[in-house]
Amino acid sequence: MNEKENIQDENLEQNENNQEQETAQEQAAELSQEEILSNKLAEANDKYARLVAEFDNYKKRTSKERVELIQTAGQGVISKLLTVLDDFDRALNAMATAQDVESVKQGVELVNNKFRKILENEGLKEMNVVGEAFDADFQEAITAIPAPNEDMKNKVIDVVEKGYTLNEKVIRFAKVVIGQ
Template sequence: MFNKKKKEEEPIVENNQVEQEIADVQTEAIEENSTETVEEPIIELSLEEKLQQENSNLNDKYLRLFAEFDNYKRRTQKERVELLQTAGKDVVISLLPVLDDFERALKATENATEVNAIREGVMLVQTKLKSILGQKGLKEMESLNTVFDTDIHEAITKIPAPNDDLKGKVVDELEKGYTLNDKVIRFAKVVVGA
């Protein structure tokens, strides 16, 4: 009998342990469910915060890039204005000796009695000026006895051609035309034979 009671009590203890384990598992499941529902909004908040932080970082980068580009535009515009203001500086510097030659020629004309010497001096100054401008890319257009071309000539008037060979050609040149680096900067003013 004593053994029977012991055997009967043992299953009760085992049942209590099983019930306790079931209760523990249920409690853990409830705790997991309750922590999952509590953690989801926290995860969403942290995700939302991350997105807001990323958005603010991107906005900051955008504003910095925009400001940098704006500064670049201002700097290049300022450099362009400075370049335009000093673009002819090297040409002007190279023409200063010609200006000095003209001043010497004017002083020489005050006491000069011989015209040929003055004429030769002025021709030397003109040659020097043409040479300097030629080095910078300036070229004279040859227009006389060439076919009239509206791309390089400007017709002032038409006159009857003295012979048939000059019809449609330049008979006289009133003002020379010039090109700078093969681009027309001044059209030649010409008289065309009709």
């Protein structure tokens, strides 16, 4: 029986060793799962940090572009108006030595027409409101006076300051006198 007991003892030891090995393997498997999860978490954190940095750079870049656009928005119009400025300089020089007032007047009218044409091409339109019904969306009533006739009631009788639209948007309301 000693031999049988020895064999049983060896089998018991072997079973215990097998169980310890299985436990060690399970712990190793659990550690590898923890390592895998921690690696995935580290990758996700890295991607998140890069995404936040990229978005921050995007915001800075678009903000900078917006500031540059605002600063240079009028450059095209101003470049076109430089010719009008040159014409005004020539008119002023001509007025200093001019003997004929009519030619100076015609020159100033030409410069005025050129100036207005450039502004019209850029989308600026003058409001012609005399005789039209008062519209608070386009006009600002300065005062009201008795209407000269019944047809002119609640209509614009006079314009104190012209109104303008830029690409169909009011940029300055016409200041008007209306009839009552």
